[in-house]
Amino acid sequence: MVGTYLIRRFLLMLLTLFGISVLVFAMLRVVPGNIADILFDSAGMIDTAEKAKLEKELGLDRPIAVQYVQWIGGLAHGDLGYSYVSEKPAIDEILPRIPITAKLAGLALLFSVVLGVPLGVISAVKQNSALDHVLRVISLSGLSLPAFWLGLLILMAFVKFFGTIPIYTDPPKGFWDSLLLYSVPAAAVGFRSSALVMRLTRSSMLEVLRQDYIRTARAKGASASSVNYHHALRNAVLPVVTVIGIEAAFLMGGLIVTETVFNIPGVARFLVEAIRWRDYPIVQNLVMFIALIAVSMNFLVDLVYAVLDPRIKYAG
Amino acid sequence: MATKLFALLASALAAASIASAQAAEPKRGGILKVYHRETPPSLSIHEEATFSVNIPMMGVFNNLVIYDQHKAQNSLDTIRPELATSWAWNKQSTELTFKLREGVQWHDGKPFTSKDVKCTFDLLQGKAQDKFRKDPRKDWYANVTDVTVTGDFEATFHLKRPQLSLLAMLASGYTPIYPCHVSAAQMRTHPIGTGPFKFVEMKQNESIKFAKNPDYWKKGLPYLDGTEFTIIKSRATAVLAFVAGKVDMTFPTEMTAALVKDIRSQDPKAICEIKPINVSTNLIVNRESAPFNNPELRKAMALSLDRKSFIDIILQGQGDVGGSLLPPPEGVWGLPPDILKTIPGYGDVEKDREDARAIMTKLGYGADKPLKIKVSTRNLATDRDPAVVLLDQLKSIYIDAELEPVESGAWFAKVARNDYSVGLNLTGNGIDDPDQAFYENYACGSERNYTHYCNKDLEKLFDQQSAEPDLAKRKKLVWEIDKKIQEDVARPMLFHARTGTCWKPDVKNVTIMSNSAYNGYRYEDVWLDR
Numbered sequence: 001m002v003g004t005y006l007i008r009r010f011l012l013m014l015l016t017l018f019g020i021s022v023l024v025f026a027m028l029r030v031v032p033g034n035i036a037d038i039l040f041d042s043a044g045m046i047d048t049a050e051k052a053k054l055e056k057e058l059g060l061d062r063p064i065a066v067q068y069v070q071w072i073g074g075l076a077h078g079d080l081g082y083s084y085v086s087e088k089p090a091i092d093e094i095l096p097r098i099p100i101t102a103k104l105a106g107l108a109l110l111f112s113v114v115l116g117v118p119l120g121v122i123s124a125v126k127q128n129s130a131l132d133h134v135l136r137v138i139s140l141s142g143l144s145l146p147a148f149w150l151g152l153l154i155l156m157a158f159v160k161f162f163g164t165i166p167i168y169t170d171p172p173k174g175f176w177d178s179l180l181l182y183s184v185p186a187a188a189v190g191f192r193s194s195a196l197v198m199r200l201t202r203s204s205m206l207e208v209l210r211q212d213y214i215r216t217a218r219a220k221g222a223s224a225s226s227v228n229y230h231h232a233l234r235n236a237v238l239p240v241v242t243v244i245g246i247e248a249a250f251l252m253g254g255l256i257v258t259e260t261v262f263n264i265p266g267v268a269r270f271l272v273e274a275i276r277w278r279d280y281p282i283v284q285n286l287v288m289f290i291a292l293i294a295v296s297m298n299f300l301v302d303l304v305y306a307v308l309d310p311r312i313k314y315a316g
Numbered sequence: 317m318a319t320k321l322f323a324l325l326a327s328a329l330a331a332a333s334i335a336s337a338q339a340a341e342p343k344r345g346g347i348l349k350v351y352h353r354e355t356p357p358s359l360s361i362h363e364e365a366t367f368s369v370n371i372p373m374m375g376v377f378n379n380l381v382i383y384d385q386h387k388a389q390n391s392l393d394t395i396r397p398e399l400a401t402s403w404a405w406n407k408q409s410t411e412l413t414f415k416l417r418e419g420v421q422w423h424d425g426k427p428f429t430s431k432d433v434k435c436t437f438d439l440l441q442g443k444a445q446d447k448f449r450k451d452p453r454k455d456w457y458a459n460v461t462d463v464t465v466t467g468d469f470e471a472t473f474h475l476k477r478p479q480l481s482l483l484a485m486l487a488s489g490y491t492p493i494y495p496c497h498v499s500a501a502q503m504r505t506h507p508i509g510t511g512p513f514k515f516v517e518m519k520q521n522e523s524i525k526f527a528k529n530p531d532y533w534k535k536g537l538p539y540l541d542g543t544e545f546t547i548i549k550s551r552a553t554a555v556l557a558f559v560a561g562k563v564d565m566t567f568p569t570e571m572t573a574a575l576v577k578d579i580r581s582q583d584p585k586a587i588c589e590i591k592p593i594n595v596s597t598n599l600i601v602n603r604e605s606a607p608f609n610n611p612e613l614r615k616a617m618a619l620s621l622d623r624k625s626f627i628d629i630i631l632q633g634q635g636d637v638g639g640s641l642l643p644p645p646e647g648v649w650g651l652p653p654d655i656l657k658t659i660p661g662y663g664d665v666e667k668d669r670e671d672a673r674a675i676m677t678k679l680g681y682g683a684d685k686p687l688k689i690k691v692s693t694r695n696l697a698t699d700r701d702p703a704v705v706l707l708d709q710l711k712s713i714y715i716d717a718e719l720e721p722v723e724s725g726a727w728f729a730k731v732a733r734n735d736y737s738v739g740l741n742l743t744g745n746g747i748d749d750p751d752q753a754f755y756e757n758y759a760c761g762s763e764r765n766y767t768h769y770c771n772k773d774l775e776k777l778f779d780q781q782s783a784e785p786d787l788a789k790r791k792k793l794v795w796e797i798d799k800k801i802q803e804d805v806a807r808p809m810l811f812h813a814r815t816g817t818c819w820k821p822d823v824k825n826v827t828i829m830s831n832s833a834y835n836g837y838r839y840e841d842v843w844l845d846r
Contacts, residue, residue, distance in 0.1 A: 031723075032723055032725070032726040033723060033725035033726040037726060037728075037729050038357075038724075038725035039449065039450060040450060040728060041725050041728050042357045042365065043363075043365040043450050043452035044365045044452065044728065044744070044764060045365075045452055045728060045732075045763040045764050046729055046732040046763070047450065047451075047763060048732075050450055050451070054449055057449075085355070085357065086505065086520055087501070087504060087505050093520065096519075152552055155553060158560075159556050159559055159560045159582075163560060164561075164562075165553075165556050165557055165560035165562055167548075167557060168522075169349075169523075169546045169562055260550050260553075261550055261552075261553055262553070263546075263547075263548050263550070263553055263557075265520075265521040265522045270520065270521055273355060273521060276724075276725075277357075
């Protein structure tokens with residue numbers, strides 16, 4: 001039964017990825033200008049003959065459908081093509097950026113869960129107390145402060161008080177150097193994510209704490225921590241897991257502002273640059289990678305549901 | 317007592333002079349760290365037209381001749397030999413022969429010869445078998461019929477007509493000599509030069525690194541062990557990185573007046589210079605589409621301009637009013653103020669606007685019946701901000717303009733298609749030279765003559781000034797041409813911007829050019845006092 005479900009979900013994932021591939025391919029061609037236009041733009045002129053020659057060289061003169069089939073065919077064989085800008089294999093350009101963003105996203109996610117879940121529980125358990133109010137202010141600040149503003153504020157504070165700046169200028173040397181480099185931007189990103197997790201944990205916990213089985217547990221003499229963390233949290237955490245899954249997918253490709261402010265050469269900044277250059281092989285393959293992460297996280301969240309809540313049964 | 321005092325004073329002075337001499341003695345070693353504003357489109361100077369490429373890459377190469385790297389104002393008088401040891405014109409000034417330096421090696425160990433000079437110019441002129449993907453300055457060499465070589469160390473440029481400015485173009489940072497044995501494609505990704513620094517690597521969005529060329533033909537140079545350009549897209553982050561000492565220097569000519577002020581307040585020891593960059597902001601009007609095909613309407617538009625307001629609003633006063641060539645004192649060829657003020661549109665703004673309104677009324681427009689137009693420009697702050705000021709100024713003469721921001725990559729394609737009515741454009745001049753400016757921007761049929769202005773009589777004057785050996789006479793001709801161009805409203809100039817560069821006090825021997833942003837980055841004798 002579960003096997004059939006998994007196969008269905010896997011096929012659905014493939015279908016989703018196919019849809020995304022068509023969409024990203026088409027949207028890129030709808031945007032005005034291609035790499036030849038951009039390259040000539042940087043030269044301040046358009047030589048139509050030279051431009052046509054360049055388009056031919058890059059295969060941009062072929063019918064759209066042929067270009068799509070060539071891309072997908074290459075992708076199926078692990079050939080991601082060449083970056084139009086660097087003229088290097090796209091895989092060599094994309095691969096080194098993934099661990100950079102993964103480290104940043106992982107740390108930010110860790111920050112948001114470690115901070116967001118316990119504080120959300122405390123906020124719910126101590127509802128309407130002074131502590132709850134303080135935590136509410138903190139979480140709402142996290143949700144409302146723009147990422148670039150917070151990032152720049154952190155950088156300014158570092159420069160002013162420590163005379164240094166935690167930005168990426170060279171690859172970190174070793175674990176501690178890496179941790180030091182990524183922890184500041186991760187905290188800036190994690191602050192917003194933790195606020196979201198905190199708010200969601202709080203509201204979910206409040207709903208569960210009002211359930212009959214919680215009252216029964218208390219009546220049976222279970223300790224407050226057992227009720228809160230064993231009985232209530234396990235049931236309240238389901239929507240939180242969904243949000244964490246969505247956040248994880250978002251963090252892999254959506255950190256453009258943080259990557260720009262902290263000068264981190266990750267996936268999002270690279271993607272935006274590639275879009276600016278209309279570097280189709282980079283954009284198409286990077287979007288597909290991010291889409292793969294998103295659908296995989298979605299799938300993973302579904303599996304975690306079943307582990308957390310034994311009542312959930314997946315039908316074939 | 318007096319003798320003792322004198323002796324003490326003398327020894328103190330001697331000690332001070334020794335200390336000063338020691339301080340001035342260049343130190344070797346260290347990496348000069350500069351922030352870079354973006355990932356360059358490629359690493360091939362010849363294929364690009366942006367100082368995003370020139371600034372990091374100039375250190376990799378040498379030219380035949382080069383502008384003196386420590387004279388801020390580039391001119392024919394400041395041209396120095398580099399790969400050429402000397403040069404001579406023939407009597408008719410139609411042949412320029414260079415004696416070339418012997419014993420120079422490319423970074424891969426192969427010897428430099430006259431064939432490399434020929435290969436470079438054959439590539440530039442599209443005569444070589446190998447081709448550039450794009451060739452933005454092939455017009456610079458339109459007057460060169462051929463480059464011939466005599467032996468391994470002599471090369472001669474043959475010209476259709478005398479052109480003294482050829483030397484100016486050859487001295488630009490835009491004119492490095494490329495090796496014959498390396499393909500144009502490789503030069504875009506892993507260039508080989510003869511210059512003081514060898515290219516090491518470029519990582520998109522991260523950095524571009526260069527190492528000292530230990531076999532550099534100028535013995536004892538470079539002083540630095542290398543240079544490193546860290547790519548920082550966010551200007552705010554870049555400024556903070558400079559203040560915190562992560563980089564030694566800001567990206568040359570990239571700081572606005574406001575940012576320079578900010579840096580000075582946070583790092584009072586920083587050395588900052590604000591200078592013209594020879595980039596003009598100008599108005600382009602489509603002369604071929606109605607109603608702009610009416611010269612009267614174009615004249616009225618030119619009369620509406622309040623150039624000082626542009627400079628005050630956009631550049632906090634850091635700009636200059638001028639014609640098509642950079643105005644003096646930094647500009648060598650620009651129109652002097654006494655001529656400039658005689659050109660319609662450069663005098664009393666209110667009076668000029670009165671005249672403009674009279675023209676508009678005559679053409680049937682008025683406060684109750686304004687002319688509705690779109691002003692197109694690139695969707696970049698440098699273009700969009702002055703365009704907004706322009707909209708406001710055009711309102712004063714019954715023109716109700718709407719801003720049409722155009723995606724940067726689509727801008728030149730749009731202009732080339734003539735698919736615009738009025739636009740705001742930025743024009744960068746590689747060198748401060750009339751030939752480059754006139755032929756590139758105002759000659760009939762030139763790709764960069766966006767407004768398609770064409771005046772055959774004036775073109776004869778272009779040739780005449782180009783061939784004139786007497787500099788004073790040539791300057792007069794240049795002024796006459798520039799005045800006519802402004803009177804014809806070929807491409808009204810709004811302003812010439814000044815921008816800033818900052819560096820730490822321990823970075824020595826940096827000179828920022830005052831009439832070009834493309835020529836001063838060899839950095840072979842820059843050193844770090846650490």
